Amino acid sequence: MSVICKKCKKIEPMITLSATFIPQGDNTYLCPDCYIEMRVCSICGKNPNNLEQANSKYVQIEDEKFICEECCLKTVSCIVCGSKPTNLSAADSQYKRIGGDIVCINCAKEYLMKKSKNIIISSTNNIENKRIDKYLGFNSVEIVIGTGIFSEVTSEMSDIFGMRSTIFEKKLSEAKNMAELLLKEKAINLGANAVIGVDLDYTEFTGNRVGLILSGTFVKFEG
Ligand SMILES: [Zn+2]
Ligand SMILES: [Zn+2]
Ligand SMILES: [Zn+2]
Numbered sequence: 001m002s003v004i005c006k007k008c009k010k011i012e013p014m015i016t017l018s019a020t021f022i023p024q025g026d027n028t029y030l031c032p033d034c035y036i037e038m039r040v041c042s043i044c045g046k047n048p049n050n051l052e053q054a055n056s057k058y059v060q061i062e063d064e065k066f067i068c069e070e071c072c073l074k075t076v077s078c079i080v081c082g083s084k085p086t087n088l089s090a091a092d093s094q095y096k097r098i099g100g101d102i103v104c105i106n107c108a109k110e111y112l113m114k115k116s117k118n119i120i121i122s123s124t125n126n127i128e129n130k131r132i133d134k135y136l137g138f139n140s141v142e143i144v145i146g147t148g149i150f151s152e153v154t155s156e157m158s159d160i161f162g163m164r165s166t167i168f169e170k171k172l173s174e175a176k177n178m179a180e181l182l183l184k185e186k187a188i189n190l191g192a193n194a195v196i197g198v199d200l201d202y203t204e205f206t207g208n209r210v211g212l213i214l215s216g217t218f219v220k221f222e223g
Contacts, residue, residue: 005031007038041068043075059092080107099188109181116184120194121216127194130221136190140215141182143175144205172212176200179214192218 002013003021006028012021021029030038032051039048039058042065048054057069067075069088076091077084079101085091094105103111120127179200187195198216205211 003029005029005034007031007034038064039066041066041071043067043071057088059088061097076102078102078104078107080104080111097189098185112181112185112188116181116188118193119184119187120196121180121183121198122194122196123198125197125217127196127221130194132194132196132219132221134220136192136218136220138215138217139186139190140213141179141186142214143179143182143212145171145175145210145212175212176214179212183214183216187218190218192220194219194221 002011004011005021007030010031012019020032022035023029036048036054039054046068048058058066059072061067072088072091073085076095080103083104085095095102096108098112098115183195195216195218201213203211203213
């Protein structure tokens with residue numbers, strides 16, 4: 001078995017302990033040279049000097065688009081509270097981009113709620129008196145409710161959805177609201193102003209976990 005660099009087509013004969021090709025998550029590989037070469041900072045144009053730098057000082061901001069730590073720290077600040085990250089991993093984990101704006105995770109929820117106020121979520125396949133201009137695809141968000149809440153409830157529940165438990169219902173409705181908000185975030189990032197044909201599904205996982213899946217078709221309508 002051998003792997004091939006998707007860019008320069010160089011072949012690494014075997015996946016061994018000393019393998020140097022880097023898996024890209026989609027069953028493709030990059031050789032270290034191409035890996036480094038692909039990480040060009042989209043702001044200052046610099047490449048990392050080595051693999052270690054490529055991994056620790058560069059972060060992906062879009063498909064095949066990267067930014068170096070220096071430029072990242074210069075440009076990232078929360079549009080709401082003005083806070084700035086102190087390093088790259090903080091920038092990556094504590095800041096997010098919502099429709100082109102950068103917000104910190106502390107401000108994200110409130111910001112998202114404000115920004116998504118006009119986004120329509122509808123279970124039907126059209127919106128009254130509105131003409132759909134663009135279909136932006138079908139997509140879904142998923143929220144998993146963990147064991148913690150169920151241990152509060154009961155271990156003998158056989159049909160959790162038939163169960164009348166205020167704790168559970170409260171958690172479920174919080175999770176539903178959260179899923180709706182995430183769906184709206186996706187809409188903003190896709191440039192959609194409505195999600196139609198929205199459907200809520202549940203999946204049961206082992207270990208008393210329940211997944212909420214909210215899916216729909218993202219559309220853009222005029223006016
Ligand atoms: Zn290569
Ligand atoms: Zn840079
Ligand atoms: Zn903030």
